[in-house]
Amino acid sequence: MNASAPYRTxxxxxxxxxxxxxxxxxxxxxxxxxxxHAIIDAYIAAGGNFIDKADVYSAGRSEEIIGSWLAAHPSEAAQLVVATKGRFPMGAGPNDLGTSRRHLRTALDDSLRRLGVEHIDLYQMHAWDAITPLDETLRFLEDAVTQGKIGYYGFSNFTGWQLTKAVALAERHGWNLPITLQPQYSLLVRGIEHEIVPAALDAGMGLLPWSPLGGGWLSGKYRRDVPPTGPTRLGENPERGMEAWRQRNANERTWQIIDTVTGIAEAHGATASQVALAWLAAQPAVTSVILGARTVEQLRDNLGAVELALDDAEIEKLTAVSSPQTEDYPYGEPGIAQRHRKLGGGR
Structure with missing residues (x-):
């Protein structure tokens, strides 16, 4: 483990x-x-100590693969902070999904078994469950902490009001509070700054952004009006998101952001991915940016963002060109939107 690498609580x-x-x-x-396993090795060698997963990834196979690595590397495994998620279907039965005590008991035990561990550091609810009473979910998580099965808990894909309601309910009962929120967040997707980021800051929760490169757009590999081909997720399987590609391609904001990212990358001798990741890591409340990689080479490129120091002018330039677009009240009102984006700083 690289002791000089950057860490955050x-x-x-x-x-x-x-x-x-x-x-x-x-x-x-x-x-x-x-x-x-090679990707995990490269991540550890760079100083990484935080692995995120979910039971639903490859129907449990992702957790099994990580479990086999943990078993083969006990000393390195002892230094890792291990996170996983539960909520989505892991079977065909009516109780094989959701955040009920019934489902989460099974889901958590299955994740522990696949990982080959007795304790998970961070257990996250993968999404809101409108059917299960929130106090049932939170009490299960409180019990899991007390039993030593998990150290902390957090949420993923929650809205601002859902997050705030959960925090208030936990406080009312004197239960352990959630510590993290895992949202989609990038230069291309900044709508969470209206409500979700302020709610997380107010609750003292850390953000763990997923899709930080906007599905690959911020890596600089796409070209205007040229459908992706070759060794990319969309290029290999166009049906998985071609309509979304068309919409983003037709949005001038997309290309203004990409051009700005690319220009800053060229000035630093860095890659577009590294610039996009460095900007995101500098945002308020962000604890750790989640990297997704299919190869060791992709991972190493992304890890290079840790060494990239953007100056204040570059951060501001990226922030301005990617400003969230909305005409909805109250965010579209002049003055009000700017106050929200200050995240509570000044009136």
Whole structure:
């Protein structure tokens, strides 16, 4: 483990994690076991200590692959902060999904078994469950902490009001509070700054952004009006998101952002991916940016963002060109939107 690498506390907790987390959605799908293990090795060698996963990734196979690596590297495994998620279907039964006590009991035990561990550092609810009473979910998580099965808990894909309601309910009962929120966040997707980021800051929660490169757009590999081909996710399987590609391609804001990212990257002798990741890591409340990689080479390129120092002018330039677009009240009102984007700073 590289002791000089940049670390941050995991939200309101005292646990310390690398500024870039290793996302493992590709494990067992786009990366086989050997490749996945090589990716973990490269991440650890760079100073990384935070691995994020979910039970639903490759129907549990991702957790199994990580479990086999943990078993083969006990000394390195002891230094890792391990996170996973539960909520989405892991079977065909009516209780094989959701955040009920019934489902989460099984989901958590299954994740522990696949990982080959007795304790998970961070257990996250993968999305809101409108059916299960929130106090049922939170009480399960409180019990899991008390039993030593998890150290902390957090959420993913929650809205601002959902997050705030959960924090208030936990406080009312004197239960452990959530420490993290895992949202989609990038230069291309900044709508969370209206409500979700302020809610996280107010609650002292750390953000763990997923899709920090906007599905590959911020890597600089796409060209205007040229449908992707070749060794990219969309190029290999166009049906998975071609309509979304068309919409983003037709949006002039997309190309203004990409041009700005590319220009700054050229000035630094860096890659577009590294610039986009460096900007995101500098945003308020961000604890650790989740990297997704199919190859060791992709991971190493992304890890290079840790060494990239953007100056204030470059940060501001990227922030201005990617300003969230909305005409909805109250965010579209002059003055009000600017106050929201200051995240509570000044009136």
């Amino acid at each position: 995991l939200g309101r907790s005292g646990a310390v994690v690398f500024v870039q987390a290793l996302g493992t959605m590709t494990f067992g799908a786009e990366a086989d076991e050997a490749t996945s």
